[in-house]
Amino acid sequence: MDSLSEISGDLAELDGELKDIFRALSNGFQKLEKIKDANRQSRQLEELTNKMRECKRIIKEFDREIKEMESRNTPEMTRMLNEKKQSMIKELNSYVSLKKQYASKLENKRADLFEGPHGGGSVGEENILLASSMTNEQLTNAGNQMMDETDQAIERSKKVVEETVNVGTETAAALKAQTEQMGRIVNDLDSIHFSMKKASKLVKELGRQIATDRCIVALFSLIVLGIVAIIIVKIVNPNNKDIRDIPGLAPPATRRLLWN
Template sequence: MTITELQMNPQMEQIHGEIRDNFRALANGFQKLDKVKDLNRQSKQLEELTGKMRECKRLIKEFDREIKENEGNNPPELNKQLNDEKQSMVIELNSYVSMRKTYTNNLGNKKIELLDMGAGSSGIADEENMKMASTMSNQELIDAGKKTMDETDQAIERSKQVVAQTLEVGTQTAVTLKGQTDQMGKIVNELDTIQFSIKKASQLVKEIGRQMACDKCIMIFLVLIVIGVIAVIVVKIVNPNNKNIRDIPGLAPPVPTARRLLYLESRGNYY
């Protein structure tokens, strides 16, 4: 019966799963490490793998603590398998630690070789400088030291100037960015105002259009009335005896009053 076939509490299962995940990550990391040629990248990747090993060591301690805390509640067979699993994890972790040591030693040897190669030409120059210094007097040595100190002070001053210029450029850049930010805020506000104005203008145009349509209808109606009146007047002029026109209010002749009838009768004009 394997450890997966026996029941563990949820805490132990979680710890065991995290340890196995870290072991898989370590295996993949060491496989990829062989393909990395750059020494700096190898060193950085070794640091990451070392961090995972520390995490595995911590988790194994927690796993062992859980075993001891639940030892009285678990059957002997489960306790034995849990301890065996812990030992196997410790052995696997030690194998990764050995691999890390091997890679670290190889990486250190490569760096030493590069330093030796780079120091070859400078070693000759140092030897020549030592020969020149041995032939110089004390005063010459003091002067040379002062000259070197002066050059160092000048280099420091130049570095300070560069730093000051960098700070000034950074300050100007910050001010420029703040001004651009404020300008962008103003542009956004102006765009909002323009959009509001466009909406109001659209509403006003619609209202004007409706008013013009209404006015147009009224004008057409008035024109029709005028045309009708003109037509009636024309017909009245052309045919004044038209009875239909007399029936139209306002166009029929006035009804004779009693006084007018007497007047017309006296004159013999009444018809």
């Protein structure tokens, strides 16, 4: 196999990404060896762990590509690709082992910082020896000094507690005010909703009333137009019998006699 690019561009791309990360891991562990601060070592080790997780993901994608191409490749080519994958896994495992070693060293260093350079009981023994060599006056002064420091520490603790209580009281008052404000807002929203429903109902009733008024106006308009039409016809043709027979429009009887 001369190159992965001749088999698959995706495999070649995954192989290139993995080589870059392996190179970064190698440089990262060399840098970790030179770092003395425990916190910086921890951060560096976390970054290297994330890179190893990325390597694991790429190897899984590489294996998936091999399985998808297995039916199209020759057995010899499939075997070489699997050997390439095993080589990647082996290199990743070497960095995982290296990471475990550094993590163990870091934990031991932190334990030494907590326990002290001579073990957990050395500090107490040292204090006992120091007290045995003091005079009564020195012991009294040291005790008074320790009591003063304790009183000061208690006073500081009291101030912290008072500040915490004050902050808690202010926070509770602010929360109560906000709760009351939210309650007022909810009531206002309910009032607005009720007003909108009432206004909608009034608009509907007004619409029906306007429609009824329009019908009445239209009816009166028709009546007026009919009366005007009859009057016009009467003026134009006064001898029209049909109009003369309409009640109220026929001439009086006396006028009829004079006409005869």
